[in-house]
Amino acid sequence: MPVFPLPDPSLDRSDLLAATRYGEMLLSAIEAQSQAGLASDPAMAALVAQMQQIRLALQARDPAAIRRDSGWWGRLLGRDVEAQLQAEQLSAQLGVLLSRADMLAATLRAALVTIAAQRSSRQTAGEAIDRWIELGQQQLGLDDSAWDQALSRRLDHLRRLAVLQHTQHAQVVLLQGQVHELLERYQRIRDVLLPAWQQQATVQAAAQVPTQLREMQRAQDDITAEVTAMQARLR
Numbered sequence: 111m112p113v114f115p116l117p118d119p120s121l122d123r124s125d126l127l128a129a130t131r132y133g134e135m136l137l138s139a140i141e142a143q144s145q146a147g148l149a150s151d152p153a154m155a156a157l158v159a160q161m162q163q164i165r166l167a168l169q170a171r172d173p174a175a176i177r178r179d180s181g182w183w184g185r186l187l188g189r190d191v192e193a194q195l196q197a198e199q200l201s202a203q204l205g206v207l208l209s210r211a212d213m214l215a216a217t218l219r220a221a222l223v224t225i226a227a228q229r230s231s232r233q234t235a236g237e238a239i240d241r242w243i244e245l246g247q248q249q250l251g252l253d254d255s256a257w258d259q260a261l262s263r264r265l266d267h268l269r270r271l272a273v274l275q276h277t278q279h280a281q282v283v284l285l286q287g288q289v290h291e292l293l294e295r296y297q298r299i300r301d302v303l304l305p306a307w308q309q310q311a312t313v314q315a316a317a318q319v320p321t322q323l324r325e326m327q328r329a330q331d332d333i334t335a336e337v338t339a340m341q342a343r344l345r
Contacts, residue, residue: 157292225282228282239275303332
């Protein structure tokens with residue numbers, strides 16, 4: 111975690127160079143922090159894409175749903191046949207798809223540690239800038255001297271930097287929330303909805319029981335809703 115220097119409560123008004131360099135140590139520390147940039151892991155988009163493939167794989171058992179999704183024009187162009195073929199291919203690879211999704215989810219959990227560190231760092235940086243601005247404002251005199259003008263320009267720069275730091279902190283908070291939500295939805299699909307779908311699919315394959323078929327469709331619809339929500343979170 112980077113350490114941001116605190117301002118010296120006493121400034122020499124006879125030293126113009128001190129005014130022009132006010133906050134220089136702080137700016138150097140923040141510049142070093144900013145080199146890392148915001149944590150934005152491509153695993154987020156990759157996990158959502160993987161769950162979309164899993165959703166399509168489940169449709170292999172429901173050709174009617176594929177036809178409905180393709181629409182009238184899509185069926186006329188044969189897109190429902192292509193979609194059915196794709197679903198069957200993905201269904202045969204369901205185990206592989208789940209393994210990939212598990213690895214992407216693990217990568218995202220690891221990324222949360224970095225995101226949390228960035229959140230704390232940017233918050234601390236913003237608070238440090240605010241303290242430098244507050245103390246600098248107290249050092250301004252009433253004579254509008256060259257020293258005051260130089261310090262005022264430095265304070266204006268620090269204010270702009272403070273706005274940037276607080277904005278970036280808000281972005282990291284938002285990113286952290288997005289990752290948490292994606293992982294929660296993924297875990298619900300992985301631990302609850304998918305096993306329910308697989309159980310009902312096994313029963314339905316053994317005997318065409320309308321009740322089991324409805325349960326399987328309900329689980330499939332729930333998975334579709336979760337994946338759709340995950341896709342919407344990335345927009």
